[in-house]
Amino acid sequence: MEKTEGRVLAGIPPDALSLKLSRSTIKMRHTSTWRVEKSNEVHDLVVCISGSALYELDGEPASLSPGEAMLIPAGARFVGRLGTGPIYSGFAQHFTLDLFSHVDLISQMELKRTVKFSRWRVLEPLVRYYRETAPVSSTTLEQYHMFMVILIEFIEEAFIRWREQALLNAAGPDALSLHIMLAAARIAGQPFKPGILEEALGRLPYNADYFRRAFKERLGYTPAKFVEFKRLEQAMNILATGHSVKETAAMTGYPDVYYFSRQFKRYIGTSPSAYRLLTRAKEGGQFIDGTFHIPERT
Incomplete structure (x- = not known):
């Protein structure tokens, strides 16, 4: 199977995925004496914030530096020790991610062992907040949502192909x-x-x-x-970039702009012209406290 263009999980609705954090977040802060050798019954995502670490995962070497993450699959044997720097910090989170409640999604994908987050500048504050606010002995709804964002970012970076x-x-x-x-x-x-x-x-x-x-x-x-819905989702992005309704209809394969408008409203819930106006209002600061404000003429 060839790698899907675009976002890997774009076709999967949110309610089709079931995330479980099987234990509280491990707030890593390791010094030169740190060494670990074990395996876990569930998947483990490790994200480095500072310092570095050297790992062996099923006998294969791997390393982590700030802005990098590694997935340790369930059952994999791994060894870890400090790399360069006095302290290695980050977090490790044990989890399962099931599709339609009973299919392990991670095992269906071939993934890179480690990745460097290309959007680390944006992601780093969330990662730090996730680590700092993690409860000692439990998980919270907030943790679930934050971890899902980080996990999806990892999957999108690490994805190679679906496993035949x-x-x-x-x-x-x-x-x-x-x-x-x-x-x-x-x-x-x-x-x-x-x-x-x-x-x-x-x-x-x-x-x-x-x-x-x-x-x-x-x-x-x-x-x-579903094909039409995904085309109209793309139309939303095109409208948001400033293109007219007519231009957007043509770019998304609708020669009849009136038919495009009817379908857009049917699937998205509002007309393309109203969506375009609302998007521009938000960018212009006219959308405050959930209300659309038209500035007074001077």
Whole structure:
């Protein structure tokens, strides 16, 4: 399977993912005496804030420096020790991430062992806040939401491809869930690609009508309507950059601007002209306390 263009998880609705933090956050602050050798029953995301560390993960060397993160898969044996600097700090978080409640999403992906966050300047304050506010012996709703942001950022940076073997090993509802997820990911990554619907649904080991019903049951849209929804999501981004409704309709493959407007309102909930006006108002500081303020003429 080739790597999906665009955001890897863009086709997966939020309620399809179930995140569990299996223990409180480990606030790492290690000195020269630190050394660890163990394995965990769940996945572990390690993020470095300062200093550095040297690891061996299933016998393969790895290192972490500020702004870098490493995923230790469930069951992997790892060894860690201090790198350069007097103190190595960051956090480690044990977690599971399930798709449709019963498929381990992480095991379905081939991921880079470590990544350097390309948006570390933006992400670092959140990482520091996540570490500093973590309870000693519990988890909070706030922690769940913050960690999901950090984890998704890691996945998007580390993703190589979906594992073909995962589909071969899965059976019953697990296999169906994976096929739905992959079809949605392909569509979301390239919604304007000619023939994307046929490509995403091609060679499926299911009756076409059965798969469409299952797809709609899990995602709320048929595959065809999901394509249109993702195109209109892109239209939102184009409108937000200042393009007119007519220009946006043409750029998203709608030759009839009136049909585009009807579909946009149907899927997004407001007209494209109103959405464009609201976006410009927010950027211009006219949207205050949830109210749209039109400045007085002088």
